[in-house]
Amino acid sequence: MKQKKQNALSVLLEYAGSHRRLTLLGLGLSAVSMVCSMIPYLCIWLAARDLIAVAPDWTQAQSVTDYGWIAFAFAVGGILIYFLGLMCTHLAAFRTAANIRKQGMAHVMQAPLGYFDANASGLIRSKLDAAAADTETLLAHNLADIVGTITLFLAMLVLMFVFDWRMGAACLLAAVISILAMCSMMGGKNAALMAEYQAAQDRMTKSGTEYVRGIPVVKIFQQTVYSFKAFQQAIEDYSAKAEHYQGDVCRVPQSINLTFTEGAFLFLVPVVLFLAHGALASGDYAGFVTNFAFYAVFSAIISTALAKIMFAASGMMLADTALGRIQPVMDAPTLAVPEHPQTPKDNRVVFRDVSFTYDGAQSPALSHVSFTAEPGETVALVGPSGGGKTTAASLIPRFWDADTGTVEVGGMDVRQLDPHVLMEQVAFVFQNNRLFKASILENVRAARPDASREQVLAALEAAQCGDILEKLPQGLDTVIGTEGTYLSGGEAQRIALARAILKDAPIVVLDEATAFADPENEALIQKAFARLTKDRTVIMIAHRLSTVVGADKILVLEGGRVTEQGTHGELITAGGLYTRMWADYNQAIQWKMESGKEER
Ligand SMILES: Nc1ncnc2c1ncn2[C@@H]1O[C@H](COP(=O)(O)OP(=O)(O)OP(=O)(O)O)[C@@H](O)[C@H]1O
Incomplete structure (x- = not known):
């Protein structure tokens, strides 16, 4: 340059x-x-x-x-x-x-x-x-x-x-x-x-x-x-x-x-x-x-x-x-593109001894992280704030490349895949959903430009967006962000889920944060999650432990390291950080229920 x-x-x-x-x-x-x-x-x-x-x-x-x-x-x-x-x-x-x-x-x-x-x-x-x-x-x-x-x-x-x-x-x-x-x-x-x-x-x-x-x-x-x-x-x-x-x-x-x-x-x-x-x-x-x-x-x-x-x-x-x-x-860094791109064989996601440090950071965000998500499995990433969950999920679609170790999709190092093929393989829903100032139709269709109006409607339906379309003046053709048509955080998240559903990618990287959602929205979002993740390989950043109980594998990330790994049952018996997190979570639920009763 x-x-x-x-x-x-x-x-x-x-x-x-x-x-x-x-x-x-x-x-x-x-x-x-x-x-x-x-x-x-x-x-x-x-x-x-x-x-x-x-x-x-x-x-x-x-x-x-x-x-x-x-x-x-x-x-x-x-x-x-x-x-x-x-x-x-x-x-x-x-x-x-x-x-x-x-x-x-x-x-x-x-x-x-x-x-x-x-x-x-x-x-x-x-x-x-x-x-x-x-x-x-x-x-x-x-x-x-x-x-x-x-x-x-x-x-x-x-x-x-x-x-x-x-x-x-x-x-x-x-x-x-x-x-x-x-x-x-x-x-x-x-x-x-x-x-x-x-x-x-x-x-x-x-x-x-x-x-x-x-x-x-x-x-x-x-x-x-x-x-x-x-x-x-x-x-x-x-x-x-x-x-x-x-x-x-x-x-x-x-x-x-x-x-x-x-x-x-x-x-x-x-x-x-x-x-x-x-x-x-x-x-x-x-x-x-x-x-x-x-x-x-x-x-x-x-x-x-x-x-x-x-x-x-x-x-x-x-x-x-x-x-x-x-x-x-x-001078912005560029993504290295392989000369002879490989094709992923299946939907398996593997981390092999992955370490990564952000530019200018003092300590690594991930240190020697290894795990496998078999095709169709759900792997949940849990742990304290700053533990490295978002960073780990970001390495799959190559937001960044690992410093050492390899991230593999379908048996191939993600760096050896054609970036377009990798993008076709993976759908992501992150916390800050980026919706354009365009119609709902265009926003959802961004995932698959050749999708028909009916396919977009079906994806919106699957993402529980029926109520949103009903209240908008021009339904599917309403332009977001104009003439008072603003969406709440929870509604925007459901539209983003519809986009991911329409993409129909075999691997889903999901940040399940429902921070914006009221109870009604949250229930709808959970249904949309279930629809999106069905029969796919899922890497889920979980913030509330209730959503991870059924996961095939739970990884506890602490200070960039995997400190515990197993199913919910296995981790509860292990008596480590996950057990304490589970106890805290249940106590919080208990308090919520008790204070709810008192209010009544
Ligand atoms: N863009 C960035 N540049 C530098 N450091 C970063 C960046 N993003 C995250 N970090 C640091 O990397 C570490 C891991 O952050 P990460 O966001 O992956 O954690 P997390 O487990 O997802 O946290 P949370 O649950 O709060 O979202 C933290 O120490 C954080 O400060």
Whole structure:
């Protein structure tokens, strides 16, 4: 992938792909147009020289008209070439921006599913969009201006010394001072200060976002704005850094820069006065005045060129920042796809000595986990919070890949299966059911796009969703999340179960959390679970022990390790953690029943 050290321009040209040449052509045309725009000035100088030479008999200055036409031709030609260049850079910029979006999305599509848990898809898209838009401006406008201005500057350097090097040097001196002042603001130890200032700005933006996200919590707990210390701290930190950088560091160089950018002729006047005596003595006073006129006009172009360079440099920084923001997206891990994919033989799920540690975590989430779920068996994962149940279930559909050991489906390492085949084999229902802002029909059909309306209805029926369809205004075609058609957590879970039922996959990975459900919903969800898991291999993350009693095998996961394993009966006799959990569970049920009686 793209190296961080590369500068923004080479990274952008890589993204431009086949439009790289169009970009370069646009930049070349911009440079040519700038050279063309210089010719009229040259013509003015030549015409002035000829006029002064024949003065006061102007009729002898035959060449002046020719110079006029040449100047006109180059001025118009320069403008046309400039627009042609802009067309090329715009076209290339649109294509490059499209490539950034496409390549970004294509890369993210290869990321393991677990990547999306930590990186919201909306955020990924907005990062890519913002970066594409910023780089579009750079490629379409700023870059052409940078190249044009540099060419202008080089051409000016040549011209400066063609007529009278002393006047040229006087004009240039102002530009050199201005550039040195600019460099001192951005280079050396000030570069570190500028980086700190920008980092403080980033921190402020981030904590601002966190603050806005947390507003509901602030309101619920009646906290004041100051309760968000991090945000306040970030604002104060940014303000101190901004004041220091803009005030203490930039004030003097910025004043020097502006003075000499706007006053490029400052040194020209004294130098001309100094040289005037010599010119009078040599007798070429006419040539001297012509040269002075030329440099006086030219010094104004220097100011414009310097201002353009500063503007273009800020565009370059913007593109650099934008590319820096999408770098993490482009660096997202990708799921390794086998060269010669294997086919699963049956519905058996096996964990062989599996260990896994999350990126950046201190301790493993799973350590040497081994178990087998035979075809048609139900294996329940139980244990304390943080024990590793969700992580174990996530390794089956390759949300992540095991660090060591193997996870097998149908006798094959999941890494050796074609990801599409693996997805066809496994249906999952996790706690955070993702329903799209689309109709119920489309939401359920996402599992099997070729399913008929009747098949979708049958799956919804099996998932006990009849009551949901009845109350929705357009039934199956109601779009979720619009016009007040919101679903409760329990209802959303039943729709997600219908999706899994429609998928009809031989292996089901199920998080049976019924946290959102009221008793009525819970009963319906249990029925839907029973329908979904019938005759399939089931790996179930169980939160309430009542649902695991009938499981073929129960694994107790504690601190990432399987500490107990067996049927309900076997584990109860073993007298370990499961026995204590069972006792606690029964006590809780007892309390519930007793308090229910008292209320009555
Ligand atoms: N995305 C993640 N990045 C880093 N660590 C994680 C991540 N997800 C989980 N963990 C850590 O891995 C360990 C196992 O978590 P896991 O969610 O698998 O446990 P669990 O048994 O499913 O818990 P619960 O019953 O509360 O859902 C925990 O220590 C948790 O903090």
